[in-house]
Amino acid sequence: MTPDRTAQPVRPRLLVLRALGxxxxxxxxxxxxxxxxxxxxxxxxxxxxxxxxxxADATGAVDRLLPASAPGRAVPxxxxxxxxxxxxAVDLHGNGPPSHRLLLSLxxxxxxxxAHPDLPGIEGPPWYPEEHERDRWCRLLRxxxxxxxxxxxxxxxxEVASPAPGAVVLHPGAGAxxxxxxxERYATVAAELRARGLRVVVTGGAAESDLVARLAxxxxxxxxxxxxxxxxxxxxxxxxxxxxxxxxxxTGIAHLAVAQGARSVTLFGPVAPSRWGPPSDPRHRxxxxxxxxxxxxxRPDPALxxxxxxxxxRAVGELPGAQxx
Numbered sequence: 001m002t003p004d005r006t007a008q009p010v011r012p013r014l015l016v017l018r019a020l021g022x023x024x025x026x027x028x029x030x031x032x033x034x035x036x037x038x039x040x041x042x043x044x045x046x047x048x049x050x051x052x053x054x055x056a057d058a059t060g061a062v063d064r065l066l067p068a069s070a071p072g073r074a075v076p077x078x079x080x081x082x083x084x085x086x087x088x089a090v091d092l093h094g095n096g097p098p099s100h101r102l103l104l105s106l107x108x109x110x111x112x113x114x115a116h117p118d119l120p121g122i123e124g125p126p127w128y129p130e131e132h133e134r135d136r137w138c139r140l141l142r143x144x145x146x147x148x149x150x151x152x153x154x155x156x157x158x159e160v161a162s163p164a165p166g167a168v169v170l171h172p173g174a175g176a177x178x179x180x181x182x183x184e185r186y187a188t189v190a191a192e193l194r195a196r197g198l199r200v201v202v203t204g205g206a207a208e209s210d211l212v213a214r215l216a217x218x219x220x221x222x223x224x225x226x227x228x229x230x231x232x233x234x235x236x237x238x239x240x241x242x243x244x245x246x247x248x249x250x251t252g253i254a255h256l257a258v259a260q261g262a263r264s265v266t267l268f269g270p271v272a273p274s275r276w277g278p279p280s281d282p283r284h285r286x287x288x289x290x291x292x293x294x295x296x297x298x299r300p301d302p303a304l305x306x307x308x309x310x311x312x313x314r315a316v317g318e319l320p321g322a323q324x325x
Contacts, residue, residue, distance in 0.1 A: 022252030034148035162242030178297035206230035269304030
């Protein structure tokens with residue numbers, strides 16, 4: 001029998017750049033799903049940090065992750081793209097020009113991005129600095145004729161069981177000290193919630209072991225209630241999905257609580273919740289006094305410090321279905 005040498009059709013490829021963190025990726029889920037629906041025949045490749053591969057898989061929108069990152073969540077210098085240029089490239093990383101130029105270096109047949117005065121050849125909508133992150137990327141796609149719903153952000157519940165079902169999850173860390181509420185105040189909250197008969201656990205990323213240990217010591221938590229060192233995503237997601245509530249600063253786990261439909265109290269400062277906060281839903285409480293400050297500051301922002309332990313405890317008590325005392 002003569003072998004069939006008929007050339008197989010090459011699947012078109014769509015490249016999305018979002019080489020940022022967990023919260024950034026979760027905020028981009030509505031846009032990713034909109035791109036998936038608009039281009040069902042394309043291989044959707046997400047350029048993002050390698051450790052976010054399980055998150056990308058959970059969205060149901062990404063076919064393959066292309067590892068890409070840079071210190072400080074800056075624009076990567078290069079993308080290790082192979083083969084023909086992308087049929088479509090989408091800049092979900094920023095407003096340019098560095099991220100635009102990185103994608104243009106791959107010579108995509110089509111680029112979806114915001115307009116920038118330094119790159120007049122790119123047609124796109126204007127960038128609004130005060131816009132909410134989920135809304136921003138959906139508006140970009142709508143400007144290019146792709147319907148996108150900012151509310152399409154829920155992830156499927158994890159298949160694994162929670163390691164601490166029904167516990168209040170405290171997460172004291174964040175990407176910058178400016179967004180880290182004082183450990184002493186978290187410990188006060190933990191003590192009061194435990195006095196109410198609730199189990200309290202603490203989590204932290206791989207680089208936050210000292211912070212987690214300090215909170216656990218000050219709150220008197222047993223080792224069984226300490227989840228430091230950066231839990232694998234599926235286990236962290238299960239912990240959040242099964243939580244009584246999640247209490248954290250403006251960081252990735254707050255977005256994960258929203259994605260899992262878990263009750264949450266998020267402490268904002270120096271960035272307003274109008275830009276990064278949860279959707280309007282009784283399950284989510286965003287605490288913020290303002291004004292905005294430097295999100296990269298080296299000490300807790302003054303706006304964040306205006307939030308008291310009593311504010312947090314009151315917010316927990318106001319969550320729907322919360323235990324009353």
